[in-house]
Amino acid sequence: MLGSVVVGVGIAGCVRMRDLLAPLPSSAAEKLSIKGFVSRRTLEDQQGVKQITMTEALSRSDIHVAFICTENTSHEESIRQFLEAGKHVCVEYPMTLSYTSAVDLWNLAQQKGLVLHEEHIELLTPDFKQLKKDISGKTLEKGTLHFTGGPLKPNFGFPSFSGIARMTWLVDLFGELTVTAASLVEEKENKYMKMTAHFLTQQQKPLTWIEERGPGLGRAKTIDFNFQDGTITELPDGQREPVGLFMQDLVLFGRKLQGDVSAAELQAERSRILHCLELADRIQQLSENAQA
Numbered sequence: 001m002l003g004s005v006v007v008g009v010g011i012a013g014c015v016r017m018r019d020l021l022a023p024l025p026s027s028a029a030e031k032l033s034i035k036g037f038v039s040r041r042t043l044e045d046q047q048g049v050k051q052i053t054m055t056e057a058l059s060r061s062d063i064h065v066a067f068i069c070t071e072n073t074s075h076e077e078s079i080r081q082f083l084e085a086g087k088h089v090c091v092e093y094p095m096t097l098s099y100t101s102a103v104d105l106w107n108l109a110q111q112k113g114l115v116l117h118e119e120h121i122e123l124l125t126p127d128f129k130q131l132k133k134d135i136s137g138k139t140l141e142k143g144t145l146h147f148t149g150g151p152l153k154p155n156f157g158f159p160s161f162s163g164i165a166r167m168t169w170l171v172d173l174f175g176e177l178t179v180t181a182a183s184l185v186e187e188k189e190n191k192y193m194k195m196t197a198h199f200l201t202q203q204q205k206p207l208t209w210i211e212e213r214g215p216g217l218g219r220a221k222t223i224d225f226n227f228q229d230g231t232i233t234e235l236p237d238g239q240r241e242p243v244g245l246f247m248q249d250l251v252l253f254g255r256k257l258q259g260d261v262s263a264a265e266l267q268a269e270r271s272r273i274l275h276c277l278e279l280a281d282r283i284q285q286l287s288e289n290a291q292a
């Protein structure tokens with residue numbers, strides 16, 4: 001059994017605790033058990049799980065794994081502390097708020113022989129799985145992905161990082177991208193922002209990603225993908241699955257801990273994650289240059 005700690009008790013942290021308390025039967029997630037949670041607040045027991053201090057989490061020999069579920073600005077430091085302490089890490093996306101720090105952390109994990117896993121539930125949704133099937137074999141001419149949502153709390157970072165799930169969709173569907181232009185419109189007083197990023201695929205086809213957040217905007221994605229033989233403007237309704245998204249991710253993490261994921265698969269995932277973080281960095285630079 002691998003004793004685990006959940007760091008940060010928000011939406012994601014609570015779901016992690018729920019799933020660790022009732023892992024999918026006969027799956028790799030059953031290898032994990034929860035020993036406690038860490039919070040910067042003083043909290044009562046959560047779902048029967050006890051609060052422990054960060055020092056305890058880092059030093060206890062029966063704790064082998066940390067789930068980092070805090071807001072994005074604090075991921076990097078927590079990941080580093082747990083890796084240094086010899087613990088495996090599962091972090092909610094985005095891993096960090098810069099490409100170089102992610103490379104550093106990944107090297108550290110490798111040196112220490114530890115698993116560093118970044119959650120990507122957006123790739124596990126039924127809609128995405130169906131979209132990927134529908135698109136397979138088609139040749140893209142141009143496309144747009146427009147995300148809207150409510151304002152984020154502070155400390156989630158630049159929108160190309162907080163919204164990396166949308167870019168991960170594009171990269172998973174269409175391959176490696178190059179950023180050609182990016183801009184950010186921000187009305188801080190209205191809690192409104194709109195980021196626009198333009199990409200080219202390796203086949204030199206244009207893709208646009210819009211990340212828009214503001215009060216009253218519902219969480220939604222609109223797509224407009226033009227292919228040589230037709231257009232997809234609606235997300236397909238995928239087949240609902242009995243296993244929740246975070247549980248599917250937990251099973252994948254568990255399989256990595258057991259050494260059940262092939263080196264090729266690990267390498268492909270790592271390349272995709274680092275590529276997306278590099279694009280996020282580039283989008284931030286271009287947007288900030290445009291504003292200066």
Ligand SMILES: NC(=O)C1=CN([C@@H]2O[C@H](COP(=O)(O)OP(=O)(O)OC[C@H]3O[C@@H](n4cnc5c(N)ncnc54)[C@H](OP(=O)(O)O)[C@@H]3O)[C@@H](O)[C@H]2O)C=CC1
Nearest residue numbers: 008009010011012013039040041069070071072092093094
């Ligand atoms: N929500 C989702 O569906 C998904 C979230 N993620 C990622 O998960 C991470 C965390 O996101 P999410 O859980 O949504 O964020 P939350 O805002 O719910 O929680 C973030 C942190 O804020 C603190 N916090 C939570 N509630 C309160 C409160 N009432 N008062 C004061 N502090 C509070 C907690 O830290 P502490 O306990 O230390 O105070 C918590 O870890 C992010 O990296 C995000 O990108 C990724 C995919 C999906």
Ligand SMILES: C=CC1=C(C)/C(=C/c2[nH]c(/C=C3N=C(/C=C4\NC(=O)C(C)=C4C=C)C(C)=C\3CCC(=O)O)c(CCC(=O)O)c2C)NC1=O
Nearest residue numbers: 011120121122123125149152162163164165166219221245
């Ligand atoms: C109701 C309020 C609500 C909040 C505060 C919320 C927060 C929230 N959802 C996220 C992603 C996500 N959230 C979900 C899904 C959910 N997440 C949920 O909390 C719920 C109830 C669902 C319902 C199915 C998915 C699938 C993602 C992955 C990102 C994506 O698909 O774009 C993220 C990570 C950043 C991002 O990609 O936008 C945050 C902070 N989601 C919400 O729905």
